[in-house]
Amino acid sequence: MTDVDVLVIGSGAAGLCAALAAVEHGAERVLIAEGSAEVGGSSRLSGGIVMGSRSAIQYANEIHEEEDDLFADYRSLMRWDIAAGPVRKFARRSGETIDWLAAHGVPFFERLIFGGEERQPRSHAVDGGGQALIEALHRAASTRDVDIALGQRVDRLLVQNGRVVGVAVGEDEITAGAVVLATGGFGASPEKIAELFPSAWDPERTWYIGHDGARGDALDLAGAVGAQVTGQDRGLRTLGPGGTFVNEALLPGWVVLLDADGHRFADETAPYGILDNAVRAHGNRCVAFIDSAALAPPAELADRYRLAYKQVWPNHPPFRPRHYTPDMIEFMLGQKRAFVADDLASLATEVGLDPVAVTGEIVRYNAFADAGSDDDHGKAGKFLLPLRTPPYYAVPLYPIAVNVTGAGLRIDDCARVIGADGQPVPGLFAAGECTGGLFGPLYMGSGNSLGLATGIGRIAGETAALEARAVEATGERH
Ligand SMILES: Cc1cc2nc3c(=O)[nH]c(=O)nc-3n(C[C@H](O)[C@H](O)[C@H](O)COP(=O)(O)OP(=O)(O)OC[C@H]3O[C@@H](n4cnc5c(N)ncnc54)[C@H](O)[C@@H]3O)c2cc1C
Known part of the structure; x- marks a missing residue:
């Protein structure tokens, strides 16, 4: 026995x-x-x-x-x-x-x-x-x-x-x-x-x-x-800049992600498993771009900046940005994990991307935002907010938060x-x-x-x- x-x-x-x-x-x-x-x-x-x-x-x-x-x-x-x-x-x-x-x-x-x-x-x-x-x-x-x-x-x-x-x-x-x-x-x-x-x-x-x-x-x-x-x-990896130990599975819709060629490669609000896969297919790194309006939204757009998540969980408080807040950006700037510039071309150069490609891509994105239709990746119109308010910020991201093996x-x-x-x-x-x-x-x-x-x-x-x-x-x- x-x-x-x-x-x-x-x-x-x-x-x-x-x-x-x-x-x-x-x-x-x-x-x-x-x-x-x-x-x-x-x-x-x-x-x-x-x-x-x-x-x-x-x-x-x-x-x-x-x-x-x-x-x-x-x-x-x-x-x-x-x-x-x-x-x-x-x-x-x-x-x-x-x-x-x-x-x-x-x-x-x-x-x-x-x-x-x-x-x-x-x-x-x-x-x-x-x-x-x-x-x-x-x-x-x-x-x-x-x-x-x-x-x-x-x-x-x-x-x-x-x-x-x-x-x-x-x-x-x-x-x-x-x-x-x-x-x-x-x-x-x-x-x-x-x-x-x-x-x-x-x-x-x-x-x-x-x-x-x-x-x-x-x-x-x-x-x-x-x-x-x-x-x-x-397994499942989520994106982070390194050094923050903050897991951010879902990105706010107003973040723009560019790959090493300075091009968008996905709907930034895609489910995390799908975004992870897209990052993998684009060299396993990317850069998040935001503008100052995202950190201090004008009153008339406050709701659109706040309600920027596709997924809503009944057992979870509304999702909020974790890296893309004034405090965290400040912290990451101090760590040289975030970068700031008054124009997109300088910012692109700072993070090692082609300034022409980045500037062109954001101009293109802003046109989609104006039209309310993302013809490249199909991000929902309500999440499309133009990046036009300097200074601009860039955060190089890597799929380094291991969620599931x-x-x-x-x-x-x-x-x-x-x-x-x-x-x-x-x-x-x-x-x-x-x-x-x-x-x-x-x-x-x-x-x-x-x-x-x-x-x-x-x-x-x-x-x-x-x-x-x-x-x-x-x-x-x-
Ligand atoms: C923060 C977070 C949020 C997540 N949210 C979700 C979600 O909402 N939905 C979802 O589907 N997945 C989610 N996941 C993934 C999911 O939780 C895990 O994949 C899943 O819980 C794994 O379950 P498990 O029973 O295999 O292992 P675990 O729950 O990790 O249990 C394994 C246990 O085995 C014990 N153990 C290990 N080695 C030994 C040993 N030699 N002897 C004795 N005991 C040992 C460990 O101490 C542990 O208690 C999340 C993961 C994390 C970390």
Whole structure:
């Protein structure tokens, strides 16, 4: 007899959902080992937006989708470059997962939001954000007798005859019928960012916005049993100047972004996953231009400058600029991370761009603003405000705030970890940000990661419970 039926490593959204689902599928003794002193990981810090299609909330909003609509959109947006099996299963069950979370006490708003560029809104916002999501799941796990051991950072998997049979924390070993890895991403490990997410790595500027437990432990633990790692150089980065540690996922509509050629390359209000991808395609750097009207708007335009965001979240105060305020600009000028000049040509030269290209591009943009129509990138007319009030400011930006890491363990549609031989590693499952291949070349939108963490977490818990029962039934001793 093993010490526990299912052992889950990590207590974020993926781990808690796996543990709950395992109990519901017959596992009697479920233990979560959590490395830090508190439950929740990055999931607790998150905005608590969860993607799902065909939930009761969607139906209540009179949104009706076909079973494979989310999968089809996901696959085409990712240009088919994803692990189709697990993504399809996540997508098909995603509405049911939202209902399941709600039944476990997760307080969703009735109103949905657009997470990216989808036809129908699919992003479900939790009232109280990630904190409320984790509290509800933690409560549900406690009432179902899931044990949680805090301060227990697992450092080794126990393996017998190629099967994972438990885990170890230092000298303490514990055997299990099945083990679920749910240790989150690797944003807190600079070495792993440099190796597995090189386009986000800049030794001078890169920083991580999430939980310090996200060190990529699953990769080391499962690497020792030959697990495959996939999804290199994927994830979500947001733009920053470096040195400020302020995460600005959404830009105000009045910012103009120019690439290294001095040209606009995107609708600046595009969802962050899409903007990230556009920056990647344009040399991985860009420069934000604003004028003085943006810092001190004239009274008659105050509302247009204030209501400058396309996304509105029901659980979030109205978005406000974070880098483009008088105080921050002052601070960045002092750090030589922002630049100012009375004319655009001098400013362009100051930031290393071609003055003719920059001046021409802003003249062109101002004409679009006057006409209320952005013929180059389709930014909505209400966000088009001309840059005509000197002095002008420029802030060189880099995609260096790591939000989500996408490289991780290859899994199948039952969340089984795939080994070097292409076959599942017996006894080993994974869910959440420690998995790989589920984010394609871009991050789909708000709720993408928690949708996967909760959905694949459930699948991992269900299959792990069945595996543990099979192990028990065959009398296999560890
Ligand atoms: C500020 C912020 C906002 C975000 N907002 C959203 C959002 O609104 N919607 C969305 O979809 N995504 C969002 N994301 C991303 C999303 O929150 C994460 O991708 C997701 O929560 C990951 O869940 P997880 O369960 O895989 O990992 P986590 O929630 O990070 O949990 C992993 C846990 O494993 C523990 N652990 C690690 N190693 C070990 C070990 N060896 N032994 C034991 N325990 C270990 C960690 O301490 C941690 O508690 C946001 C991220 C951040 C940082």
